[in-house]
Amino acid sequence: MPLTATDLPExxxxxxxxxxxxxxxxxxxxxxxxxVLTIEEIGNPGAGLVAHLNPDHARRLRGAIHDAxxxxxxxxxx
Numbered sequence: 001m002p003l004t005a006t007d008l009p010e011x012x013x014x015x016x017x018x019x020x021x022x023x024x025x026x027x028x029x030x031x032x033x034x035x036v037l038t039i040e041e042i043g044n045p046g047a048g049l050v051a052h053l054n055p056d057h058a059r060r061l062r063g064a065i066h067d068a069x070x071x072x073x074x075x076x077x078x
Contacts, residue, residue, distance in 0.1 A: 002042055017042040025052070037061070 002019040009015070019040050026033040035058045040048030053061065066076045 004042070019048075028052075 002017065004017055008017070019042050021038045023036045023038070024033055025036045028034070032054070035053045035055075037051040037053060038048055040046075051057075069076050
């Protein structure tokens, strides 16, 4: 889901329009499935960052998002 200029808060001069995606990949030498998080600047495809997360790292990211939502008073979701 892309983050466009209308999604960015005023005064966030360093914020960028980004697109992100999450996928599952098992195309590794050990054939162990991992979650792949890709973040790219809109208009600059193929030049983004790709994180290959094992289950523990994926859970840490999920926990960090959960905690951040709770900290700003938002429900953590499902």
